[in-house]
Amino acid sequence: xxxxxxxxxxxxxxxxxxxxxxxxxxxxxxxxxxxxxxxxxxxxxxxxxxxxxxxxxxxxxxxxxxxxxxxxxxxxxxxxxxxxxxxxxxxxxxxxxxxxxxxxxxxxxxxxxxxxxxxxxxxxxxxxxxxxxxxxxxxxxxxxxxxxxxxxxxxxxxxxxxxxxxxxxxxxxxxxxxxxxxxxxxxxxxxxxxxxxxxxxxxxxxxxxxxxxxxxxxxxxxxxxxxxxxxxxxxxxxxxxxxxxxxxxxxxxxxxxxxxxxxxxxxxxxxxxxxxxxxxxxxxxxxxxxxxxxxxxxxxxxxxxxxxxxxxxxxxxxxxxxxxxxxxxxxxxxxxxxxxxxxxxxxxxxxxxxxxxxxxxxxxxxxxxxxxxxxxxxxxxxxxxxxxxxxxxxxxxxxxxxxxxxxxxxxxxxxxxxxxxxxxxxxxxxxxxxxxxxxxxxxxxxxxxxxxxxxxxxxxxxxxxxxxxxxxxxxxxxxxxxxxx
Numbered sequence: 001x002x003x004x005x006x007x008x009x010x011x012x013x014x015x016x017x018x019x020x021x022x023x024x025x026x027x028x029x030x031x032x033x034x035x036x037x038x039x040x041x042x043x044x045x046x047x048x049x050x051x052x053x054x055x056x057x058x059x060x061x062x063x064x065x066x067x068x069x070x071x072x073x074x075x076x077x078x079x080x081x082x083x084x085x086x087x088x089x090x091x092x093x094x095x096x097x098x099x100x101x102x103x104x105x106x107x108x109x110x111x112x113x114x115x116x117x118x119x120x121x122x123x124x125x126x127x128x129x130x131x132x133x134x135x136x137x138x139x140x141x142x143x144x145x146x147x148x149x150x151x152x153x154x155x156x157x158x159x160x161x162x163x164x165x166x167x168x169x170x171x172x173x174x175x176x177x178x179x180x181x182x183x184x185x186x187x188x189x190x191x192x193x194x195x196x197x198x199x200x201x202x203x204x205x206x207x208x209x210x211x212x213x214x215x216x217x218x219x220x221x222x223x224x225x226x227x228x229x230x231x232x233x234x235x236x237x238x239x240x241x242x243x244x245x246x247x248x249x250x251x252x253x254x255x256x257x258x259x260x261x262x263x264x265x266x267x268x269x270x271x272x273x274x275x276x277x278x279x280x281x282x283x284x285x286x287x288x289x290x291x292x293x294x295x296x297x298x299x300x301x302x303x304x305x306x307x308x309x310x311x312x313x314x315x316x317x318x319x320x321x322x323x324x325x326x327x328x329x330x331x332x333x334x335x336x337x338x339x340x341x342x343x344x345x346x347x348x349x350x351x352x353x354x355x356x357x358x359x360x361x362x363x364x365x366x367x368x369x370x371x372x373x374x375x376x377x378x379x380x381x382x383x384x385x386x387x388x389x390x391x392x393x394x395x396x397x398x399x400x401x402x403x404x405x406x407x408x409x410x411x412x413x414x415x416x417x418x419x420x421x422x423x424x425x426x427x428x429x430x431x432x433x434x435x436x437x438x439x440x441x442x443x444x445x446x447x448x449x450x451x452x453x454x455x456x457x458x459x460x461x462x463x464x465x466x467x468x469x470x471x472x473x474x475x476x477x478x479x480x481x482x483x484x485x
Contacts, residue, residue, distance in 0.1 A: 009054045021069040030182050034154040051091050052120025057425045080105040085188040091122030091181045096310030103288040109188040113140040117295050117310045126175035127423035128373040135361025136225045137189045141171040146185035152466045169461040172373035177477040191287040196264045198281040199254040210337045221360035221380045226258040232355040235344045321388040322399045324406050325424045326413040327379045347401045355384040374452030420449040431474040443478045
C-alpha cells in the first residue's frame with residue numbers, strides 16, 4: 001500500500017525503521033473485529049486500532065512487540081435520525097463524513113467535534129474531541145449517548161450491557177484501553193443557518209503584537225458562547241520596502257460568530273477596538289462552509305466551497321508533524337510572551353506554529369469528573385505548539401524545537417500536574433515499562449496529566465474489564481495487580 005493511500009497521517013512514522021504489523025485487518029463488520037481479538041489473544045499478538053491514522057505518536061499503528069493493525073476504514077457509515085436528533089457513527093468514519101451527512105439531512109444540525117475533516121471518529125471521540133462548538137456544547141465525548149464496544153472476550157457491548165462505569169471511561173479515557181469501539185451514538189446539536197467569520201492578519205513589531213495578544217488572553221475566554229475568537233502565529237518571508245527579504249511573525253485573529261455582520265463588528269469595536277475589525281473583514285457563511293473554511297483543506301481566499309471536499313479522505317497535505325498542548329490558567333506576562341513568540345524564529349520558516357484557543361462558555365459549567373477528560377473550569381485558553389515538515393531526516397531537529405519551547409513555557413502554564421490532552425498524545429510524558437510489575441506508579445505520572453483525579457477511576461474500570469491488560473500500549477491505563485483486586 002502506498003503511503004498516499006494509507007491512512008497514516010503523520011509521515012514521521014513511514015520510514016523503513018518504523019515497526020510494521022504482521023498483518024492489517026480491515027473489518028467490514030463487527031464479527032471481523034470479534035474474530036481478530038480472539039485470534040490475536042490466542043497467538044499472543046498485540047492489537048493496534050486505527051480509525052483515521054492521526055495519532056500524534058503513531059500509536060494507532062506502531063508497536064515495539066509483534067502486532068496486528070485493525071484498520072477501521074471500511075466501517076464508516078453515518079446513520080442520521082433527524083427526528084430524535086441523533087446519529088450512529090461507525091468508528092472508521094471521518095469527521096468530514098460526519099459533518100457532511102448531518103448537513104445533507106438538516107443544515108441546522110451539526111456535531112461539536114474537531115476541525116480536521118480526515119480525523120477518524122473512533123479515536124477523536126474517545127479522547128475528548130474539541131472544535132468550533134466547544135464553547136457552545138462541550139466536547140464530542142460530552143455528546144455521546146451510546147456506543148458499541150467489542151471487549152477482550154469478543155463480546156459486543158452497548159451502553160446498557162457494558163454498564164455506566166465502562167461507558168464513562170470510553171468517553172475521554174481512550175477507547176483503546178478497554179476494547180475496540182465499533183460505533184458511537186451521538187447527540188446532534190443546533191447550529192445557525194449562517195455564521196459570520198473573519199480571519200485578519202496582523203504583521204507588526206513584536207512588542208505591538210504582544211499588546212494585542214495580551215488583550216486577547218484577558219478577554220477571549222470571557223466572551224458569550226456565540227463568539228469564538230482564536231489566534232495563531234507562524235513565520236513567513238516577506239520583502240521589505242528596501243527590497244530585502246526578511247522573516248516576520250504573522251499572526252491571524254480568527255472568529256466564528258453565531259450572528260450577523262453588524263452585530264459582530266459592533267461587539268468587536270466595543271470589546272476589542274485595537275483589532276480594528278471592519279465589515280469588509282467579515283464573511284457570512286453557512287455552517288457547513290464555516291467548517292470547510294477552517295478545515296485546513298481549502299485556500300482561505302476561496303469562497304466557492306464544494307462540501308464534497310469533506311468526503312475526501314486524502315484531503316489536505318500530508319506531512320511529518322509533532323504537537324504538544326498546554327492549558328493556561330493565568331495571563332502570561334508580556335515579557336515572557338515576547339520570548340515565546342520569538343521562539344518561532346528558531347525554527348525553519350513556516351514550519352513552527354502556535355495556536356491560542358479560548359476556553360470558557362459551557363466548558364466552565366461541566367464537572368471535571370463528568371467524563372475522564374478533566375480540563376474544565378479555571379482554564380483561560382490552551383496553546384498548541386505544532387511543527388510540520390517534509391523530510392524525515394529532519395524529524396529530530398523539529399521535535400527538539402517543540403521540546404525546547406515546551407520547556408521554556410513551563411512556569412506560565414498549568415502546574416501540579418502540568419496538564420496534557422490525550423488526543424495530542426505525548427510520549428515525552430513517560431512510557432509504561434511492561435517488564436516492571438509496578439507500572440501503576442509509572443502510569444500515574446502521565447495518567448494524572450491527561451486525566452487528573454479521574455485516573456484512579458479509569459484504573460478501576462480497566463481492572464474490572466481487562467484484568468490481564470490485553471489492550472495496552474506505551475501509555476495505556478494499567479489494571480491493578482491481582483493482589484489489589
